[in-house]
Amino acid sequence: MYNKSKKIKILFVLAAGKLYREAVKRDNPYRYYAPTTLIQLAALVPKYLNAEVKIVDQGCEVFSDDFNADIIGISTITCAAPEAYRIAKIARKKGITVIMGGYHPSLNPDEALKYADSVVVGYAENTLPKLLIDYKNNKLKRLYRDTSKTLLVKMPELDRKYLSKTYFPSSSIETTRGCPNGCKFCSLPPMVKNRYWTRPVDEIINEIKTMGKNIVFLDSNHTVLKSHYLKLWKEMENLKVNGYAAATLQFASEIDNIKLIAKSGCKGLLLGFESLNQESLNTVNKKFNNVIQYKEIIKNLHDYGIGIIACIVFGFDYDGTSIFEKTVQFVNDTKIDIIKYAILTPFPGTPLFNDFKKKNRIITEDWSLYDTLHAVYIPKKMSPYQLEQGLQWSFDETYKIKSILNRIFRRGSPLIHSTIGNVIFKRTFSNIIPNKNS
Numbered sequence: 001m002y003n004k005s006k007k008i009k010i011l012f013v014l015a016a017g018k019l020y021r022e023a024v025k026r027d028n029p030y031r032y033y034a035p036t037t038l039i040q041l042a043a044l045v046p047k048y049l050n051a052e053v054k055i056v057d058q059g060c061e062v063f064s065d066d067f068n069a070d071i072i073g074i075s076t077i078t079c080a081a082p083e084a085y086r087i088a089k090i091a092r093k094k095g096i097t098v099i100m101g102g103y104h105p106s107l108n109p110d111e112a113l114k115y116a117d118s119v120v121v122g123y124a125e126n127t128l129p130k131l132l133i134d135y136k137n138n139k140l141k142r143l144y145r146d147t148s149k150t151l152l153v154k155m156p157e158l159d160r161k162y163l164s165k166t167y168f169p170s171s172s173i174e175t176t177r178g179c180p181n182g183c184k185f186c187s188l189p190p191m192v193k194n195r196y197w198t199r200p201v202d203e204i205i206n207e208i209k210t211m212g213k214n215i216v217f218l219d220s221n222h223t224v225l226k227s228h229y230l231k232l233w234k235e236m237e238n239l240k241v242n243g244y245a246a247a248t249l250q251f252a253s254e255i256d257n258i259k260l261i262a263k264s265g266c267k268g269l270l271l272g273f274e275s276l277n278q279e280s281l282n283t284v285n286k287k288f289n290n291v292i293q294y295k296e297i298i299k300n301l302h303d304y305g306i307g308i309i310a311c312i313v314f315g316f317d318y319d320g321t322s323i324f325e326k327t328v329q330f331v332n333d334t335k336i337d338i339i340k341y342a343i344l345t346p347f348p349g350t351p352l353f354n355d356f357k358k359k360n361r362i363i364t365e366d367w368s369l370y371d372t373l374h375a376v377y378i379p380k381k382m383s384p385y386q387l388e389q390g391l392q393w394s395f396d397e398t399y400k401i402k403s404i405l406n407r408i409f410r411r412g413s414p415l416i417h418s419t420i421g422n423v424i425f426k427r428t429f430s431n432i433i434p435n436k437n438s
């Protein structure tokens with residue numbers, strides 16, 4: 001039971017998967033942007049609680065088990081959930097109250113409740129302050145579910161000092177949340193129930209004015225509402241900053257959009273190409289990606305000085321073993337700047353997981369392997385082993401020096417960013433598949 005007269009010590013931890021934690025131990029963390037999760041949580045602590053708040057991101061600093069607090073809030077995605085639960089067990093042994101949130105607990109609250117005293121389902125803006133007050137009054141509930149219709153309006157001011165200590169010189173900001181698209185493998189739609197929120201453009205612009213030169217939009221998909229993104233990018237033009245964002249290929253297929261964002265300082269887009277196989281895209285409800293348009297979209301973006309981080313997934317039901325070579329060839333031919341390959345991963349709580357589970361295709365429920373680098377299900381047209389080996393081969397081929405040089409030396413390339421990105425990816429994704437040579 002909490003002593004009401006005492007100052008509350010709150011510790012927020014962003015749990016990280018093994019790959020991140022090991023990279024941090026080797027002193028080469030590979031995040032190229034700063035998530036704002038922790039500083040947002042810290043900003044939500046009501047001032048009148050006069051709490052002492054600490055934050056730790058395992059993705060960029062080593063977190064010792066020798067921690068102390070009255071209450072620990074752990075945010076986690078699926079591959080970091082075992083680590084989050086390990087931390088929770090240690091915390092409870094020390095008598096620390098444990099709360100959990102983030103994608104995995106939101107989609108699997110019953111599981112998280114085995115390790116936590118309380119779970120926040122959905123976004124925390126409207127639930128965390130109430131939870132902390134309940135805690136202070138010794139009335140903590142087991143579940144806090146976000147049911148609010150309004151989000152992203154009058155956001156609390158963020159203290160970005162922590163980020164500048166630990167990340168590359170970029171400043172991250174949210175401009176929207178959610179996504180109404182229903183890609184079967186994505187955790188976001190089930191978490192937000194396909195809803196979408198936009199932040200008032202004047203609030204975004206005012207915040208960007210207080211930030212650095214390189215601005216990263218953290219949104220999973222900031223290009224849903226045309227009136228919002230057009231206004232935002234138009235106003236960005238006056239700020240003379242470099243903008244980086246995630247967008248859909250639908251958005252990038254409109255040349256007017258590319259012209260607008262290029263004029264407004266956009267230097268890079270993260271795009272979910274997902275697959276070169278249209279049938280595969282159709283099976284996961286991503287029909288709005290049109291493979292025939294890929295080359296033209298890439299060329300247009302490059303012509304307007306916009307670099308590309310391409311997300312490409314292997315292991316869809318129509319992918320045979322030839323998909324790896326075909327994809328690497330495409331990437332080299334089109335000179336995509338940076339490529340993040342992944343294995344299709346049926347995150348628990350998604351329609352894909354339910355589908356595979358029903359068909360007995362799930363091999364393991366060891367969540368630490370749900371990191372998009374391991375085959376955790378039985379693919380249709382190759383073995384799990386071939387899928388993992390194909391992923392490693394694709395990384396190795398793509399990040400050979402010859403391939404990097406071929407891709408980054410082109411007219412209009414954002415050379416410094418591309419070089420840094422390629423070096424980080426080469427360093428991070430070499431030898432990640434443990435059974436490679438066995």
Ligand code: SF4
Nearest residue numbers: 179181183186220221
């Ligand atoms: S993958 Fe992208 S477009 Fe599809 S649901 Fe997720 S955020 Fe939306």
